[in-house]
Amino acid sequence: MPAYRTVAVDAVHNDEELRLNLDLLEEKRECAAICEAKAKLKMTKYYNARVRGVTFRPGDFVYRSNDASHAVAGGKLGPKWEGPYEVTEALGDRAYRLRSMDGAVLPRT
Known part of the structure; x- marks a missing residue:
C-alpha cells in the first residue's frame, strides 16, 4: 500500500x-x-x-600559571601555580614582564 x-x-x-x-x-x-x-x-x-578586571602595576607580586610555562612537571598532582614573581613592567593588554625573587628576568613563554 x-x-x-x-x-x-x-x-x-x-x-x-x-x-x-x-x-x-x-x-x-x-x-x-x-x-x-x-x-x-x-x-x-x-x-x-x-567578570572583574584585574590589572597589575610594577612592584606587585603575582603567581604564574604552570600550564602556560610548564616550568614544573608534576603531572596530574603537580602544582598549578608557580611563583611569586614581581611585575617589573606592564606591557599592555594584560601582558607583563616578570622577575623572579632572585632577580632573574623571566623569558616569554
Missing part, C-alpha cells in the same frame, strides 16, 4: 515549491545569523556583568 505522501505529490507543483525554498534560503540564513549574533551579545553582556 503506497503512502499518502507519495501518492499525493504533484511533480510540477513540487518543483515550484523547491525553487521557492531555494529563493528563500538566503533570507533564512540571514535570520539565523541575526539570531546567532543576538545570542552571542546576550552571553557577552551576561559574562561582562560578572
